Amino acid sequence: MATRSSTPLTERPQRADAQRNRRRVLEAAEQLFAEAGNGATIEGIAKRAGVGVGTVCRHFPTKQALLDEVLTDSFREIVADADEALASADPATAFEQFVHRLAAQQARRRLLAEQMATDLELPPAAVELKKAMRARITELLERAQAAGAVRSDISPADTAMLFAGVAQITAVSGADATLRERYVAVMLDGLRPAAATPLPGKPLQYRDVDRLLARRSRSASR
């Protein structure tokens, strides 16, 4: 959706078979990235999509471009999930529902979990979506806190980190959805006001997250 549209106008639309192939590649990439994270190979993606490597590399000039596209889709879906949850009347339910969905997204796309925690370079479209996602998380959390359903000494960034951790470990170990939900539930119990014991340290701010990631990606690129 991003790559193709560098055609201003007065230009031929993409050929039908090309469009079909592009979609196939994207689907294959999503699957393989989900299974193997960044370890998925172009050749593997091409094979699963039933095309040659050349085709993959024309539609997406570099592996990073392909990765960006998949990643952007993920953010889009998370934002959509958040909007759906926000429509719910009950703030507590909204928060819990969203958190389960967030973890599911991250588990399904191992890639996403990896990237959310490590890489800084994001395509412009994804940057916007990430901002939107953060705003939604903040709203969901603050509403739940105002309703007394969630302890007040944690921040949106804390929330994101905590559930990213749970999602990542279940995704990486190849566990199933039930196990993931189990751990999300434990995590949610830890966030209830009733359970709250004083926490060490201060709530994490989003700008701290960005600083951490910037520092890390500068030192060891991997």
Next chain:
Amino acid sequence: MATRSSTPLTERPQRADAQRNRRRVLEAAEQLFAEAGNGATIEGIAKRAGVGVGTVCRHFPTKQALLDEVLTDSFREIVADADEALASADPATAFEQFVHRLAAQQARRRLLAEQMATDLELPPAAVELKKAMRARITELLERAQAAGAVRSDISPADTAMLFAGVAQITAVSGADATLRERYVAVMLDGLRPAAATPLPGKPLQYRDVDRLLARRSRSASR
């Protein structure tokens, strides 16, 4: 300690400088694996140790061998931490103390967190240590549960997974110790009987973990 001792007896002890270099390589490897996980390169390790790549590769014939050695050390330390905690009189304190230490180990050695969740192939020495570690975790948890300090519907394997997740996300994102302790504390709150809401699914057993990992490492070796 494992590689060198294939010398039965009536054989020269290793030369002094060789021993020194071996230790240096091991230290450098531990540092770099901790920082960059499996992404650390032999050349980087050699450079940090102040030796040539040839030297690294003679002491440790493959990268995996080096990795095994570092990993085995980690397990050893965890078992030692557990023994120390077990010596504590109060089961609740013992459990909490150990869990903080476990997360610290896993965060310090990003490698460990990765391997604990993904790879199956372990050197024989590490296999024994892993068993010992599991036994310790079980004992710490069961004592804490018997004392009413931890909810009874979670298993030792659940515990390991949960804290591995927290440790991994803080390690990968390069967060500091305070933040990690903060999240471990939230997690511990989630484990208190007072907070407990019914959990979906069944407690994870260690044999389930092994099955998961076996399946995963068979499908995508990465």
Next chain:
DNA sequence: GATAAAGTGGAAGCAGCGTTCCGCTTCAAC
């Protein structure tokens, strides 16, 4: 100190993977 074994550094070899290139095929406009 002389000597032989042990150890060392780094260049060369090799393998995996992303990217490029080009002759051939397929589509779609006329």
Next chain:
DNA sequence: GTTGAAGCGGAACGCTGCTTCCACTTTATC
């Protein structure tokens, strides 16, 4: 149908990182 452009596959290329090899240096023994 014909034709030209768009798209395709996969071999070839280059880069990066693990491993091997060997001429040279260091250690320890006599």
